[in-house]
Amino acid sequence: MRGTDYVVKRVFFAVVTVFVAVTLNFILFRTLSGDAVSALRCRQCTPQFKAYERKQLGLDQSKLKQYWLYVDNLAHGDLGRSLRTQEPVWSTLWDPLKNTMPMVILGTLFSIVFGVITGVMCAWRRGTGTDKAGLWGSLAFYSMPPQWLGLMIVLFVAGALGLPTSGIKDPTLGILSTPSTWTVIVDRLRHMVLPALTLGLVLYGEYTLIVRSSMLETLGEDYVLTARAKGLSNWATVWKHGLRNAMLPVITLVALSLGFIIGGAITIEYVFSYPGIGLEIVEAIDQRDYPILQGAFLLLTFSVIFFNLAADLLYFKLDPRVTE
Amino acid sequence: MSGLLEVEDLHVWFDLPHQRELHVVQGVSFGVDRGERLGLVGESGCGKTTTILALMGLLPPTASVAGRVMLDGEDVLTRGERSLAPRRWKDVSMVFQGAMNAFNPVRRVGEQLVEPMELHGIAGGQMAERRAGELLERVGIPAARARSYPHEFSGGMRQRAAIAMALACNPKLLLADEPTTALDVMVQAQILELLIALANDLGLALILVTHDLPVVAQTCTAAAVMYAGEIVETGPMDALYHGPKHPYTRLLFAATPDLESRDVVVSIPGAPPRLDEAIAGCPFRPRCDRAISRCGVERPRLLQVGHDHEAACHVAERATEPLASGGAGLAGEA
Amino acid sequence: MTAVEQVSEVPAPRARVPRLRRVLESPVFATKQSLAGLIILVLFVLVALIGPLFIHGDVREKVGPVFAPPSSKFWLGTDGGGADMVKLLVMGARVSLLVGFAAAAVSALIGGVIGLLSGFVGGKTDIVLMRITDYVLVIPDIPLMIVVAALFGRSLTNIILIIGVIYWTSTARLLRAQTKSIRERVYVQRARALGASNTRLMLRHVLPQLTPLLIANTVLLIAYAIFAETFITFLGLGDPSVVSWGRLIENAFTDDAILNNAWWAIVPPGVCVTIVVLACTMMGQALEDSFNPRLRSGHLSVRRFRLRPVPPPREVE
Numbered sequence: 016m017r018g019t020d021y022v023v024k025r026v027f028f029a030v031v032t033v034f035v036a037v038t039l040n041f042i043l044f045r046t047l048s049g050d051a052v053s054a055l056r057c058r059q060c061t062p063q064f065k066a067y068e069r070k071q072l073g074l075d076q077s078k079l080k081q082y083w084l085y086v087d088n089l090a091h092g093d094l095g096r097s098l099r100t101q102e103p104v105w106s107t108l109w110d111p112l113k114n115t116m117p118m119v120i121l122g123t124l125f126s127i128v129f130g131v132i133t134g135v136m137c138a139w140r141r142g143t144g145t146d147k148a149g150l151w152g153s154l155a156f157y158s159m160p161p162q163w164l165g166l167m168i169v170l171f172v173a174g175a176l177g178l179p180t181s182g183i184k185d186p187t188l189g190i191l192s193t194p195s196t197w198t199v200i201v202d203r204l205r206h207m208v209l210p211a212l213t214l215g216l217v218l219y220g221e222y223t224l225i226v227r228s229s230m231l232e233t234l235g236e237d238y239v240l241t242a243r244a245k246g247l248s249n250w251a252t253v254w255k256h257g258l259r260n261a262m263l264p265v266i267t268l269v270a271l272s273l274g275f276i277i278g279g280a281i282t283i284e285y286v287f288s289y290p291g292i293g294l295e296i297v298e299a300i301d302q303r304d305y306p307i308l309q310g311a312f313l314l315l316t317f318s319v320i321f322f323n324l325a326a327d328l329l330y331f332k333l334d335p336r337v338t339e
Numbered sequence: 340m341s342g343l344l345e346v347e348d349l350h351v352w353f354d355l356p357h358q359r360e361l362h363v364v365q366g367v368s369f370g371v372d373r374g375e376r377l378g379l380v381g382e383s384g385c386g387k388t389t390t391i392l393a394l395m396g397l398l399p400p401t402a403s404v405a406g407r408v409m410l411d412g413e414d415v416l417t418r419g420e421r422s423l424a425p426r427r428w429k430d431v432s433m434v435f436q437g438a439m440n441a442f443n444p445v446r447r448v449g450e451q452l453v454e455p456m457e458l459h460g461i462a463g464g465q466m467a468e469r470r471a472g473e474l475l476e477r478v479g480i481p482a483a484r485a486r487s488y489p490h491e492f493s494g495g496m497r498q499r500a501a502i503a504m505a506l507a508c509n510p511k512l513l514l515a516d517e518p519t520t521a522l523d524v525m526v527q528a529q530i531l532e533l534l535i536a537l538a539n540d541l542g543l544a545l546i547l548v549t550h551d552l553p554v555v556a557q558t559c560t561a562a563a564v565m566y567a568g569e570i571v572e573t574g575p576m577d578a579l580y581h582g583p584k585h586p587y588t589r590l591l592f593a594a595t596p597d598l599e600s601r602d603v604v605v606s607i608p609g610a611p612p613r614l615d616e617a618i619a620g621c622p623f624r625p626r627c628d629r630a631i632s633r634c635g636v637e638r639p640r641l642l643q644v645g646h647d648h649e650a651a652c653h654v655a656e657r658a659t660e661p662l663a664s665g666g667a668g669l670a671g672e673a
Numbered sequence: 674m675t676a677v678e679q680v681s682e683v684p685a686p687r688a689r690v691p692r693l694r695r696v697l698e699s700p701v702f703a704t705k706q707s708l709a710g711l712i713i714l715v716l717f718v719l720v721a722l723i724g725p726l727f728i729h730g731d732v733r734e735k736v737g738p739v740f741a742p743p744s745s746k747f748w749l750g751t752d753g754g755g756a757d758m759v760k761l762l763v764m765g766a767r768v769s770l771l772v773g774f775a776a777a778a779v780s781a782l783i784g785g786v787i788g789l790l791s792g793f794v795g796g797k798t799d800i801v802l803m804r805i806t807d808y809v810l811v812i813p814d815i816p817l818m819i820v821v822a823a824l825f826g827r828s829l830t831n832i833i834l835i836i837g838v839i840y841w842t843s844t845a846r847l848l849r850a851q852t853k854s855i856r857e858r859v860y861v862q863r864a865r866a867l868g869a870s871n872t873r874l875m876l877r878h879v880l881p882q883l884t885p886l887l888i889a890n891t892v893l894l895i896a897y898a899i900f901a902e903t904f905i906t907f908l909g910l911g912d913p914s915v916v917s918w919g920r921l922i923e924n925a926f927t928d929d930a931i932l933n934n935a936w937w938a939i940v941p942p943g944v945c946v947t948i949v950v951l952a953c954t955m956m957g958q959a960l961e962d963s964f965n966p967r968l969r970s971g972h973l974s975v976r977r978f979r980l981r982p983v984p985p986p987r988e989v990e
Binding site for chain 3: 028031032035036039043044154155157158159160162163164166167169170273275277278279281282285286296297300301303305308309311312315316319320323
């Protein structure tokens with residue numbers, strides 16, 4: 016199969032990065048912040064209790080042993096327990112994550128669509144007013160802090176559109192009668208739109224830039240001239256030859272932006288009180304619930320690594336020139 | 340004279356910053372008949388590529404054009420895109436300079452051959468694919484390679500594939516821009532022979548643009564020599580080869596030591612004039628070894644200097660010295 | 674004549690052109706955008722430096738009613754604590770810009786050193802450094818920032834360091850590529866043949882050529898840093914003793930400015946951040962663009978070539 020070693024290389028890289036992330040996580044939390052137990056505050060948390068707990072959790076052993084223990088736990092899916100609720104970190108994070116995923120996906124879709132449309136438009140009408148307006152507009156949005164944009168949207172737009180600005184569901188739903196699945200879905204979507212829109216607006220600028228320059232470069236290529244020489248219309252040339260080639264960098268960009276997407280999502284969820292993993296993180300920060308933070312960081316890092324790998328492989332599949 | 344292609348007084352300008360212009364093609368006229376092979380010769384920058392791009396209406400928006408381009412009697416320039424687009428590839432097709440890049444790297448070669456066929460309704464689906472395979476075979480590439488991607492072909496193969504692609508819709512006229520530059524010697528010879536064979540077999544008219552004299556001498560039945568945007572000499576290959584009248588043509592042939600050695604770079608001391616300023620007198624004068632006083636004052640026009648043979652030179656008007664040149668065979672009539 | 678002498682076809686770095694002319698020719702003034710960016714940035718820096726001189730006492734003191742709308746007394750109204758928005762913005766400018774410049778400097782330093790070393794020395798050092806860069810790149814920046822900020826405490830210095838240590842990768846990559854190409858240039862080879870040590874080569878010959886690109890990249894880093902600061906502060910991890918634009922946005926949120934319809938507490942700090950980040954981005958992009966080859970003209974566009982009448986034949990004397 017073509018390029019098996021490319022695939023192997025990429026997967027290997029991903030795995031190594033996972034280990035680096037895990038180790039980094041460990042170093043940050045265990046070695047430098049004091050261990051989880053000393054931060055415990057509860058009525059029965061006397062020094063003796065803490066010593067006992069330490070022993071239980073293996074915190075009295077050497078750092079290296081702790082590391083292996085940590086990795087071993089991870090491999091079994093054990094991310095530790097929340098300091099506040101004593102619930103397993105994994106289950107505490109899983110529910111909010113289920114809320115965040117669709118919102119982030121929707122937001123990314125918005126940004127890709129906005130970005131591609133403006134990028135193509137700018138490239139098509141290069142040098143004209145449309146080009147400049149498109150660029151400036153997208154750059155302006157890109158320069159806005161997501162939380163601030165969220166606040167602005169709540170302030171000026173939400174009311175006009177009649178969309179809810181907090182939570183993920185209408186609390187009155189289901190009180191008087193069981194709502195249909197459709198109603199529930201619509202309700203969820205309505206709550207998701209504004210946060211996703213904010214995310215989309217903040218991110219699309221980068222896509223516009225990339226699509227535009229990629230498109231310009233593609234349009235200057237000889238095979239585009241050939242296509243026109245064959246008699247294809249402007250539109251057909253763009254669609255059949257320009258777009259596909261110009262889109263390749265977009266895929267890479269999505270992967271590279273993931274870190275930023277997640278980060279932006281965190282602050283946006285805070286603003287919209289959207290019960291996702293971002294909000295969970297904020298609360299954990301507030302309460303100094305380090306295991307949750309640690310677990311969330313790992314989770315987010317893993318997903319970014321995973322999507323990077325997926326993008327690499329996708330790009331590989333789409334561009335036959337990549338063999339490395 | 341009515342022929343397949345008649346170009347009358349073609350001018351092309353390119354916009355420059357600060358309201359200036361580059362007068363790249365300055366009143367070029369020529370014609371090609373079915374089965375004829377015309378060579379368009381000159382140094383880089385003399386306007387030959389721009390000329391043939393203009394024939395297909397493929398100039399960028401910074402260009403302005405004047406003149407007439409008659410394809411089968413119809414003026415395609417003034418009729419505009421609506422008249423040009425359906426003719427592209429069907430009546431006139433092109434093999435670009437550096438055909439390496441003429442192919443879209445992310446699609447298979449066969450697909451790209453099929454594309455114009457389907458676009459112009461020549462063939463579709465399976466039939467088109469079969470035809471693509473046949474075209475490839477004709478240029479010496481196994482039909483099975485239609486499934487390959489462009490980067491999997493060697494340079495020479497890509498050039499041949501580009502020729503095959505250009506023939507996809509049975510054009511009447513093929514424009515070939517430097518089809519053999521950047522190819523090694525052996526491959527060059529193959530490509531040229533291929534072009535001649537195709538022209539003969541298919542009754543194809545060919546315009547071959549190049550700066551490489553031996554290529555033209557071998558392949559073409561007639562030639563037009565361009566300098567600084569103008570045609571300075573034109574006529575049957577024989578006449579040009581044995582009796583060039585314009586000093587530039589003479590120097591071109593003389594600067595090439597031997598037809599056998601593929602010395603691609605033709606070098607004459609000096610450089611071509613700038614095209615953004617008006618020139619007094621003959622543009623070749625600074626580099627000419629035969630200039631007379633009249634050359635600095637009056638622009639020479641294309642005048643008859645032999646049968647079907649024209650040259651734009653004051654000196655040629657008077658002189659009739661033949662120039663003997665030995666060398667290998669020329670391309671004669673079919 | 675030795676072989677080394679003969680090699681000098683390529684000119685060495687520019688001769689001593691009068692400094693002012695050099696400055697005026699620099700790419701910053703090339704496009705209107707980058708010039709505008711520069712002017713805006715300079716304006717903000719001036720305000721940040723000079724403004725606080727006119728402000729006495731603690732900016733956060735209550736001097737008027739809570740969330741008072743803009744009036745002739747308070748041009749931008751008051752915030753949730755009754756403090757003057759204008760004064761808050763000016764003080765905030767100082768801190769935000771400070772964080773921006775300082776963090777960018779840290780990033781530039783780290784990235785520059787790594788990039789220079791990596792590109793110049795090559796070999797194993799290069800491979801190792803680039804591997805490290807790759808790993809750091811994949812780890813998401815904002816979660817990492819948040820986590821480290823949550824762990825390490827909330828002082829301004831810490832925040833500057835955190836931002837600086839996370840964003841050096843782009844600089845490193847850029848400078849490495851540029852160093853590699855410069856290293857092969859003739860005058861460097863010549864200096865090396867004449868016996869210059871590696872350090873000397875790096876400092877005197879390579880570094881000056883890197884400076885323009887480094888500046889272009891650093892300007893973009895400033896934008897990132899100011900941006901990142903707003904993130905950190907918004908999540909409550911900022912330095913509680915200073916006022917920054919990020920903090921103003923956070924305050925507006927936690928003080929429920931929206932419920933009070935107090936747009937004047939929300940809009941201005943964000944506008945300031947947006948403008949400064951935009952200015953830096955435009956400037957940085959323009960600078961970086963000037964170092965890249967121009968994009969070729971497209972074969973596709975809405976307008977086609979134009980037709981015009983045939984010019985009259987040239988006069989014959």
